[in-house]
Amino acid sequence: MTLGGKKIVKLPCGYVENGTSIDEVEVRAMTGVEEDLFSDRNLPMVNRLRGMVVNCIERIGDVKDKAKIEQMAGKFSAEDQAVLLVALRQISVGNSYALESECPSCGVPIKLDVDLTTITVKKASKEKSPLEVQLPSGRKAKVRIMTLDDAMKTSELRLQGEGRLTAAVWVRLAELDGKQPTLEDVKGLLFADRVFLRNVFDELEGGIEETLKVTCPQCKRQFMEPFDMATPEFFSPSAL
Numbered sequence: 260m261t262l263g264g265k266k267i268v269k270l271p272c273g274y275v276e277n278g279t280s281i282d283e284v285e286v287r288a289m290t291g292v293e294e295d296l297f298s299d300r301n302l303p304m305v306n307r308l309r310g311m312v313v314n315c316i317e318r319i320g321d322v323k324d325k326a327k328i329e330q331m332a333g334k335f336s337a338e339d340q341a342v343l344l345v346a347l348r349q350i351s352v353g354n355s356y357a358l359e360s361e362c363p364s365c366g367v368p369i370k371l372d373v374d375l376t377t378i379t380v381k382k383a384s385k386e387k388s389p390l391e392v393q394l395p396s397g398r399k400a401k402v403r404i405m406t407l408d409d410a411m412k413t414s415e416l417r418l419q420g421e422g423r424l425t426a427a428v429w430v431r432l433a434e435l436d437g438k439q440p441t442l443e444d445v446k447g448l449l450f451a452d453r454v455f456l457r458n459v460f461d462e463l464e465g466g467i468e469e470t471l472k473v474t475c476p477q478c479k480r481q482f483m484e485p486f487d488m489a490t491p492e493f494f495s496p497s498a499l
């Protein structure tokens with residue numbers, strides 16, 4: 260396989276405007292600019308990932324204007340970004356992703372090789388978003404799929420000292436009892452309501468299968484090995 264080309268990617272959610280979804284994106288391979296961006300420890304990971312993706316997008320539908328691309332990409336879902344990251348990894352580094360694991364039973368080191376062309380994507384239920392739900396407390400809420408703009412907002416809130424879970428709920432909560440909720444409203448939610456909401460998010464939002472089923476070659480025990488695309492290792496083992 261030749262690296263360094265371009266690739267047309269179909270997004271699971273895409274950019275939705277007036278009920279129409281634009282889901283075709285053309286990306287180019289990463290260069291040193293993106294490697295520097297990705298390994299910049301002064302930037303939060305969400306900024307690095309988004310910067311890389313936006314840099315490498317050459318076209319969304321018919322749109323080629325960079326400023327418009329940046330704005331549209333902010334409305335992509337997290338799973339759109341995951342699909343784009345895998346595509347970038349494929350054309351920039353290759354389809355094969357090697358990682359090292361260890362059997363949790365007998366401790367034998369295991370080398371794994373993931374074929375990125377076989378990765379499955381769980382589709383988001385975008386037609387359901389925003390979704391009205393009744394919480395265990397009886398309160399009514401409207402929730403929506405998290406976008407990349409929301410992810411940036413979550414990261415900013417974290418830097419301001421807000422709790423991770425509060426931020427993650429707040430950015431997806433379009434309405435609570437018919438009103439736009441404040442952070443204080445989200446903190447005041449019953450524990451059970453927040454657990455319920457997280458389950459709804461999981462149902463609504465798709466994603467990439469990030470767990471591998473591994474059988475230990477020595478003791479034959481089976482275990483699940485997670486892998487993460489939001490790490491420098493995913494793109495470049497030598498960038499650490």
Ligand SMILES: [Zn+2]
Pocket residue numbers: 362363364365366367475476477478479480
């Ligand atoms: Zn073992």
